[in-house]
């Protein structure tokens with residue numbers, strides 16, 4: 001099986017983010033960068049499939065040279081090779097990134113293309129849908145279980161209130177959700193091997209954005225809450241506030 | 250007059266209640282921008298649903314049918330939305346930001362070669378343009394965005410708008426669409442929790458964390474939920490350990506909820522949990538640790554043992570409700 005996995009470098013979810021002086025981006029200094037957590041499920045699933053059926057996993061990521069550190073993390077998990085689509089920044093508009101990814105993915109003759117459910121920085125939750133439509137391939141998003149049998153696949157997709165079982169033919173695009181698998185740790189051996197794997201660098205032409213960020217702001221400060229310290233003795237007062245002040249009961 | 254196309258979400262032959270929130274937002278937006286509103290239902294055998302749009306002030310309804318739409322297919326349904334948007338010359342396309350709404354409108358945006366603002370919590374119309382506010386970095390920041398292409402597309406996070414009934418008579422139009430064969434097709438829908446309401450749709454949520462100590466203690470939490478008419482939720486470790494089902498998991502990697510009331514019981518308030526619930530209108534926290542970060546997010550907090558405080562709060566609320 002020939003599989004591509006698109007990964008994005010994102011800030012660690014535990015860190016605080018600050019708005020930069022331009023009011024439209026974040027301060028990059030001191031950020032701990034990681035593979036977007038959903039993309040780890042995508043990489044793991046691709047690795048398990050090639051371990052079972054043979055084949056190769058190619059990591060594809062768009063961004064400046066600095067993201068190669070994150071690409072090596074995916075290679076250390078066991079992916080075979082990687083492509084970095086060179087751009088001086090990662091676009092704000094997912095449709096711009098999608099076009100550039102598609103230019104590369106369409107030449108790869110992939111049986112499966114994995115992406116994450118969403119990137120935890122911009123939280124667009126669009127890319128798998130965009131890429132599949134542009135490639136004219138079937139696609140299932142928010143996938144928690146995947147079965148591949150010859151040229152056919154079945155995916156269990158999370159929706160509010162349950163799961164959808166969706167059938168499709170390969171080649172196909174999959175958006176990976178949590179619970180799809182448990183991503184493996186990078187072994188020391190894997191990390192050493194990753195250093196020797198090739199990262200091919202391809203040029204990108206970025207289209208003009210259609211989704212434009214006007215400004216980034218911290219959410220409005222919440223007014224200080226009323227915190228009571230006498231345990232159960234305060235329950236009556238909080239119940240009263242819920243009725244008289246919040247008017248929710 | 251250009252129109253705002255609202256794509257309704259249908260499950261099991263019924264319109265989902267989240268769609269009524271988007272109807273309400275669209276009617277307001279239409280008043281501000283001088284557009285009309287058109288509700289779109291996609292699928293077969295949906296005649297009975299047109300009136301559910303009329304109830305929320307949307308008179309023009311399109312029922313899009315076709316052989317490719319017999320079973321749910323995200324690619325065929327997106328093709329149908331795009332086709333209707335073209336035929337009706339839609340200036341704006343809206344849907345709720347459910348997993349299905351996000352997928353369908355992203356595909357539609359690709360087909361129509363335009364931009365999409367996903368998971369928005371509000372919008373404003375100014376100088377003939379629409380600006381949308383969407384949480385980014387899991388709610389640590391808010392982005393104000395604009396779609397610089399046509400049609401303008403956005404999905405709205407469930408519970409961001411309060412549905413307002415304003416009944417009008419409906420003019421339903423049936424369009425029979427000739428679409429490409431579907432590529433991915435829904436085989437089966439598996440309902441979880443016996444068809445219980447999803448936490449994203451709940452107006453109130455009582456949620457438990459590791460401080461609840463074990464699944465056997467959920468009775469006191471469910472009791473408050475019952476008195477309030479609330480759904481139950483939980484933190485990630487609670488669902489990871491199998492104390493509660495995964496669909497109750499709230500936070501960055503679980504469900505994002507914005508209920509009117511969120512009661513956090515024995516939840517520390519880690520940044521990834523706050524990501525999923527900090528847009529709740531009122532937050533009540535019960536925690537024995539005065540320093541727990543959940544108290545910074547809370548409107549009302551009680552420092553104390555959840556096993557004493559929670560039953561007391563339930564009793565007090567029950568009393569007020571009986572008055």
Ligand SMILES: Cc1cc2nc3c(=O)[nH]c(=O)nc-3n(C[C@H](O)[C@H](O)[C@H](O)COP(=O)(O)OP(=O)(O)OC[C@H]3O[C@@H](n4cnc5c(N)ncnc54)[C@H](O)[C@@H]3O)c2cc1C
Pocket residue numbers: 013037457458459460461483484485486487498499500501502503514515516517518519520521522525535536537538541553554555556
């Ligand atoms: C990439 C990533 C994604 C994540 N995504 C999520 C997510 O989506 N959702 C999520 O919830 N977490 C998520 N987490 C985990 C998160 O960091 C926290 O570990 C988790 O939220 C803690 O759950 P908790 O509050 O139930 O448990 P704890 O942090 O252990 O807190 C338990 C709390 O209960 C209190 N307590 C104990 N006993 C009592 C008592 N008798 N009475 C009253 N209070 C008591 C304690 O004071 C404590 O504050 C994520 C982590 C990572 C790294």
Ligand SMILES: Nc1ncnc2c1ncn2[C@@H]1O[C@H](COP(=O)(O)O)[C@@H](O)[C@H]1O
Pocket residue numbers: 006007008009036038039060061062063090094097101114115116117118119120122123124125126127128
């Ligand atoms: N710059 C990028 N390079 C490669 N893949 C990306 C990039 N940005 C997003 N993706 C992929 O698209 C998924 C969804 O991203 P998004 O739609 O932006 O939330 C991510 O989980 C990645 O798999």
